[in-house]
Amino acid sequence: MTQFSRAIARKPAENYAQGLTTVQATTYSYDALLKQHQTYVETLRSLGLEVSVLDPLPGFPDAYFVEDTAIVAPEVAIITKPGAISRQGEEASIADALAVYRPLAYIQSPGMLDGGDVLMVDRHFFIGMSQRTNLDGATQLGQILEQYGYTWTTVPVPSGLHLKSSVNYVGQQTLLLTEELAERPEFKNFSTIIVSKLEEYACNTLYVNDSLIMPAGFPATRQQLETLNSPIIELDMSEVCKMDGGLTCLSLRF
Ligand code: CIR
Numbered sequence: 001m002t003q004f005s006r007a008i009a010r011k012p013a014e015n016y017a018q019g020l021t022t023v024q025a026t027t028y029s030y031d032a033l034l035k036q037h038q039t040y041v042e043t044l045r046s047l048g049l050e051v052s053v054l055d056p057l058p059g060f061p062d063a064y065f066v067e068d069t070a071i072v073a074p075e076v077a078i079i080t081k082p083g084a085i086s087r088q089g090e091e092a093s094i095a096d097a098l099a100v101y102r103p104l105a106y107i108q109s110p111g112m113l114d115g116g117d118v119l120m121v122d123r124h125f126f127i128g129m130s131q132r133t134n135l136d137g138a139t140q141l142g143q144i145l146e147q148y149g150y151t152w153t154t155v156p157v158p159s160g161l162h163l164k165s166s167v168n169y170v171g172q173q174t175l176l177l178t179e180e181l182a183e184r185p186e187f188k189n190f191s192t193i194i195v196s197k198l199e200e201y202a203c204n205t206l207y208v209n210d211s212l213i214m215p216a217g218f219p220a221t222r223q224q225l226e227t228l229n230s231p232i233i234e235l236d237m238s239e240v241c242k243m244d245g246g247l248t249c250l251s252l253r254f
Pocket of ligand 1: 019020021062065067068084087115116117161162165243244245246248249
């Protein structure tokens with residue numbers, strides 16, 4: 001599996017609570033969010049990544065979820081067309097940041113695609129069909145990736161925001177996923193760790209340079225992940241999760 005040397009993140013904006021969410025939180029703390037974000041960035045740095053932290057984007061309260069705006073493969077970065085209208089436009093400044101590192105390609109309207117729906121495992125891409133990603137967007141992405149020898153398949157996203165809300169690669173040919181996705185034929189060549197209903201948020205665990213970064217507070221999932229013998233780091237994501245965000249969405253790793 002690819003070792004990452006860099007990441008791009010973005011500082012959350014003060015008006016982050018105006019972003020899209022399905023969670024009905026009653027209190028918000030910008031200080032807590034900044035602290036959680038900073039710890040996240042420091043954790044990536046501790047794993048050997050050079051992390052650039054971009055400034056908040058005025059008018060885009062969800063823009064710190066940078067993962068949705070690009071797919072970064074070793075040969076090319078694909079700038080997405082985010083599926084939520086309020087997020088369309090975030091991608092322009094990510095394109096500028098990525099142009100330094102990769103040639104760029106673009107998803108074009110009426111295609112739409114969020115990076116949270118794209119799971120890369122070695123030379124294969126799983127692309128979730130969700131409320132944010134349509135077949136046109138997935139096909140455009142797939143056709144760009146094919147030019148570099150990658151393969152791809154679409155996977156339905158039956159619940160949750162994005163594909164990676166429900167499935168992630170955790171090393172050793174293993175996927176961490178919901179019961180709902182466990183029997184999908186697209187995943188038949190993998191070992192699986194099935195996350196219990198009560199701990200589904202923990203599916204969004206981030207595998208970086210042989211370590212696993214997981215959200216704090218999911219002991220049953222932690223116990224299952226321990227069988228992989230990779231170092232595990234737990235991070236408090238309580239404020240991020242109020243905005244439907246998780247560990248993967250806070251950065252682009254490459
Ligand atoms: C949204 O609804 O777009 C943001 N509030 C959350 C995006 C989370 N992104 C991700 O999981 N890749």
